[in-house]
Amino acid sequence: MSEIKLVNIGFGNIVSANRIVAIVSPESAPIKRIITEARDKGVLIDATYGRRTRAVVITDSDHVILSAVQPETVAHRLTSKETAAADEAEEIDTK
Template sequence: MSDTPINIGFGNMVMAERVISIVSSDSAPTKRLIQEARERKMLIDVTNGRKTRSIILSDSDHVLLSAIQPETVAQRVSNQQDQEESTS
């Protein structure tokens, strides 16, 4: 599997292979997750000051905040995986 960058907003990219989960930022548990990641210095905010719409959890224990809807990010990851499978 090759390193495949996925755009998570405003020119910021994450490797699709590193993404564990993509969740909405609406619930209290996800707000705690953000706070805990901030305290551990593992939070990466790529919202450019906009409202956080999705939270991306990586295999390196980093938590990324994105202003893009979770469904959109998930679709980009899925499309990239489909492209890789068709070229294999």
């Protein structure tokens, strides 16, 4: 069974890293359109706690998650988790 990886998207909100397709900035018109369509379809999750949206996380289930954390920060958290898991696997293999 595969290991479930989680990534913090701010304010204690956690998303399954395996389900993330993209982490993008909300500034462009196409992303704003995606947000509007997701809101209309009922698949928008607002995890900003009333703060400004800085990152939009798109999942493989077509859910759109709004985060108040910068996209670079979310991506760094995602890659650092994967790197840490790979390092742990290497340590186990070398023992």
